[in-house]
Amino acid sequence: MSDAILQLTDVKTHFPIQTGFVFRRQTGTVKAVDGVTLSVRRGEVLGLVGESGCGKSTLARTIMQLVPTTAGTVVLNGKNLSTCTAAELLTVRRGMQMVFQDPYASLNPRMTVFATLAEPLLVHGLCQPGEVNARVAALMRLVGLAPRFMQKYPHEFSGGQRQRIAIARALALEPKVIIADEPVSALDVSIQAQILNLLSQLCRKMNLSLIFIAHDLSVVKHISDRVAVMYLGKIVELGPAADVIERPRHPYTRALVSAIPTPDPDVERTRQRIVLAGDPPSPINPPAGCAFHPRCPYAREICQAAVPPLAADGPTREVACVRLTEL
Amino acid sequence: MPLLNVTDLRTWFHTRSGVYRAVDGISFSVGRGETLGIVGESGSGKSVTCYSIMGLIPQPPGRIESGTAIFDGVDLLHCTPKQARSIRGKRVAMIFQDPMTSLNPYLRISEQLIEPLLIHEKISRRDALARALAILEDVGINDAAKRIHYYPHEFSGGMRQRVMIAMALITKPELLIADEPTTALDVTVQAQILELIKKMQRELGMAVIFITHDLGVVSGLCDRVQVMYAGRIVETADTRTLFHSPKHPYTRALQRSIPSMQAKGAELFTIPGMPPDLSKPLAGCSFAPRCEYAADRCYVENPQLAAVSATQAQACLRVQAGEL
Numbered sequence: 236m237s238d239a240i241l242q243l244t245d246v247k248t249h250f251p252i253q254t255g256f257v258f259r260r261q262t263g264t265v266k267a268v269d270g271v272t273l274s275v276r277r278g279e280v281l282g283l284v285g286e287s288g289c290g291k292s293t294l295a296r297t298i299m300q301l302v303p304t305t306a307g308t309v310v311l312n313g314k315n316l317s318t319c320t321a322a323e324l325l326t327v328r329r330g331m332q333m334v335f336q337d338p339y340a341s342l343n344p345r346m347t348v349f350a351t352l353a354e355p356l357l358v359h360g361l362c363q364p365g366e367v368n369a370r371v372a373a374l375m376r377l378v379g380l381a382p383r384f385m386q387k388y389p390h391e392f393s394g395g396q397r398q399r400i401a402i403a404r405a406l407a408l409e410p411k412v413i414i415a416d417e418p419v420s421a422l423d424v425s426i427q428a429q430i431l432n433l434l435s436q437l438c439r440k441m442n443l444s445l446i447f448i449a450h451d452l453s454v455v456k457h458i459s460d461r462v463a464v465m466y467l468g469k470i471v472e473l474g475p476a477a478d479v480i481e482r483p484r485h486p487y488t489r490a491l492v493s494a495i496p497t498p499d500p501d502v503e504r505t506r507q508r509i510v511l512a513g514d515p516p517s518p519i520n521p522p523a524g525c526a527f528h529p530r531c532p533y534a535r536e537i538c539q540a541a542v543p544p545l546a547a548d549g550p551t552r553e554v555a556c557v558r559l560t561e562l
Numbered sequence: 563m564p565l566l567n568v569t570d571l572r573t574w575f576h577t578r579s580g581v582y583r584a585v586d587g588i589s590f591s592v593g594r595g596e597t598l599g600i601v602g603e604s605g606s607g608k609s610v611t612c613y614s615i616m617g618l619i620p621q622p623p624g625r626i627e628s629g630t631a632i633f634d635g636v637d638l639l640h641c642t643p644k645q646a647r648s649i650r651g652k653r654v655a656m657i658f659q660d661p662m663t664s665l666n667p668y669l670r671i672s673e674q675l676i677e678p679l680l681i682h683e684k685i686s687r688r689d690a691l692a693r694a695l696a697i698l699e700d701v702g703i704n705d706a707a708k709r710i711h712y713y714p715h716e717f718s719g720g721m722r723q724r725v726m727i728a729m730a731l732i733t734k735p736e737l738l739i740a741d742e743p744t745t746a747l748d749v750t751v752q753a754q755i756l757e758l759i760k761k762m763q764r765e766l767g768m769a770v771i772f773i774t775h776d777l778g779v780v781s782g783l784c785d786r787v788q789v790m791y792a793g794r795i796v797e798t799a800d801t802r803t804l805f806h807s808p809k810h811p812y813t814r815a816l817q818r819s820i821p822s823m824q825a826k827g828a829e830l831f832t833i834p835g836m837p838p839d840l841s842k843p844l845a846g847c848s849f850a851p852r853c854e855y856a857a858d859r860c861y862v863e864n865p866q867l868a869a870v871s872a873t874q875a876q877a878c879l880r881v882q883a884g885e886l
Contacts, residue, residue: 286748287719369740393836423603423775428819428830440850453822457830477826494753496778499822500801510757511750514718 239274240444241331241412242300245353246271246307247298248290252519265518267293269468270307272545278442282436282459282476284452284491286515289446290468295414298446299333300324312411329359332405336417338397342389347505348375348400349385355407370407378403378433395426402433413438414446419454431458452495456480464488467518467526470545474552484554486531486562525557533558564591565737565769566615566654571629571639573607573614576622580841586793587628589867592737596719597763599769599784599801601777601816605837607793608773612739614639616656617646628772633737637857652682655730659742661722665714671725672710678733693732700765701728720751722829724758731762738763739771744779756783777820781805786873789813795867799874810876811886812849847879855880 243287248268253260264508267290275281285289296302298309300316309316314327335341342351352371356362362370372382378399389397398418405413415434419427435458438445455462459476464487483489493509511530516522522529524539531538536555545555556562585607592598600608601799613619615631615638631638633654636645655678666674676690677869685693691710698706701724701846714722721744730738740759744752757841760783763770771844772784781785788798789812807813817823818831835852838844847853852861857880865877880886 282876286750341774345875377711394837424777424816425603425819426835428832428834431821432830433834453820456819457824457826490750494749496752496756496776496782496821498777498780498781498805500805506756508753510753512754514720514751531586 238276240277240312241275241446242308242310243271243298244310246273246297246309247296247305248293248302249305249476251471263519266468267518268297268484269518269521271465272471273470275444275446275465277411277444278438279461280438280445280459282449282455282462283448283465284450284455284462285465286450286491288515289465290518292416294465295333295416295446295509296413299327299331315486325359326406326560327516329408329414331414332340332408332410334398334401334405334413334415334418337421338394338401339389339421341401342397342404343503345545347381347386347388351389351404352407355404359408361408374403374407377406377437383465390414393426398422398430399433401501401557402430402437403467406437409441410443412446414448416446416448417450420449420451427454434458454481464491467515467521469526469542469555470553471527472553473545474548474554475541478552484548484552484559484562485556486533487527490530490532525555533562565594567591567630567632567633568611568615569630569632571614571631573610573612573619574625574627577622577841582624582840583793583843584624584840588790588793590788590795590798591622592769592771594736595763595767595769596786597772598786599780599787600771600773600790601775601780601787602790603775604835605792606790606838606859608790609741610793611742611790612771612773614653614655616650616739622624648682651678652733653735654737654739655733655735656739656741657723657726657730657743659745660724661719661746662714664726665722668712670711670713671717672861675710675725675729675732678729682733694728697728697732698725700762701725701731702726702754710819720747720754723747723751723755727755727758727762731766734766737769737771739773741773742775743772745774746806752779759783777805777817778822789816792844793840794848794877796849796878797874797876798867799870799876803871803874808868809874809881810849810878811853811855811881813876815852817855847877855886857885 247270250265252263253259254262287289297304304317311330315479319327324490324530349371352374353367356370375382380399419430447458456476462476463470463480464472466487472488480492483492490509497503524541525543528534528538543555543557545553548554569589571585571588575582598710602608614626626639655853677692679685679690695706698710703709703724733837744755784801786800788795788803791812797813808817816835824830833852838848845859846863847865850856861877865879867875867877869875
């Protein structure tokens, strides 16, 4: 795809498990991300959903090159990040920034808002020391904070305001891609809506691409253009957001959608819910074949035989399930 | 007669930076076998309400300034410690949000499960262990005979929450207080735990107070809902009425700000501003500064809950005056 700003090809991130103190040896691998192929277009919001432990945060960190890729390539704006030198990486990273889940933990409590926002500008030499003040003020206005709070510390702000500071920090370097790892999970409903509005406004205004990671499907449906559903390190379904969530195809997506409680008592009390048994399996010893088969209500023997590839289902959808046509 | 009747409960925290009116004059009741949902944003006082009933408020800085909580004829706020012990953990049980921090990591779960039985009932260790095993199977833990000897860290988050539910239910309580029991869990596991609470409630016929900030969870589980804001109850109604014809502006705003209720891609409705600072006494309605309908008298007059119908009551002056 020509307009893809970020292209992942068969990305794998494995962590070794080592035992022994004197004679360390590897006794296994955690396959946190196991063969993800994905592209993000310019100005697109891609939602990434899945249960905890499915590898969505590791995928985000892999894209940011915060953890090394075991195999596969991450290409940002035509540049392969896995082969970059450290010096090159510093400049390339300017093009993508991250917003973390917990704004209480991701901001340095000893740095004022000014110091937090000025640091990336000065590190990357993006503006003259004399202009810093004006740039920081502009950034604060961009995310809806009054510049007069510049000299305040994070603890003087509420959760929603802190998340705004974290977003301003990510925007300081004028990135092309923002990766937001559960940016609203720690916030109350009314504050959540404010941050979601801010993120989608910014994406439109600055033509940003956003990878939005969340476990709340209704939030993802609202903000995303496309959604990728992850299960145990692999993408099992990919397609336009409303389509995937209103007409899920993969059995896992169906269960996930059916588990969301709806704020309507009549609907809630009459509908059939697919309650999955058990927990997601361990990524150390993933089940053979389709990783979802032990919990899947439609599983047959064929599901244990081979890992189903992500295959096209219509022009815009991709689903990884061997029994798809029968369901 | 209701199982639990709370009247005019005020729990304030006296800190160096002022007096925080975390719960400020609330009254409600729970009937036998009923499920009451308490909904509100963080800081609205929903947890403090339940901690007060259970006697879990650290005093100081907390102080219960006024109020009674009558459970089956006994005032839980003013009874002797001995009376409280005979009710708490036996007839009223509680489960918490984070199962990792509320289970003791040093004790096998068998020890933790039988502790309430050994304290409250004349029962031998062997019989207690048999009961513990039975309840673990009831809450859906496979291979319970082996797993009962595990430590909490050997379980996943959802499993730990099941263990905590088993621990709360082992004495067959008449009232279960659940403080955001599914907030830390994935949606698929949340669905399992909600089903489990419903099933155990049917089997034991107990009443449940379910605290949450998620209106979606409430809609499928609760008979009645009360909405709290800044330490006060702003609206209470049976679940259907609350969702289909909310009256108080805060309830309406809360409902409108849920993403799944809104058209995709549209600007999400948001409630402007932030909840008030509870350390400053509020003269009028606590929601007035954020309310799109606030009139001058909303800032001076303290609204009281008034019945709208037999099952619904709300505290907005302008709705009560028929202006909205």
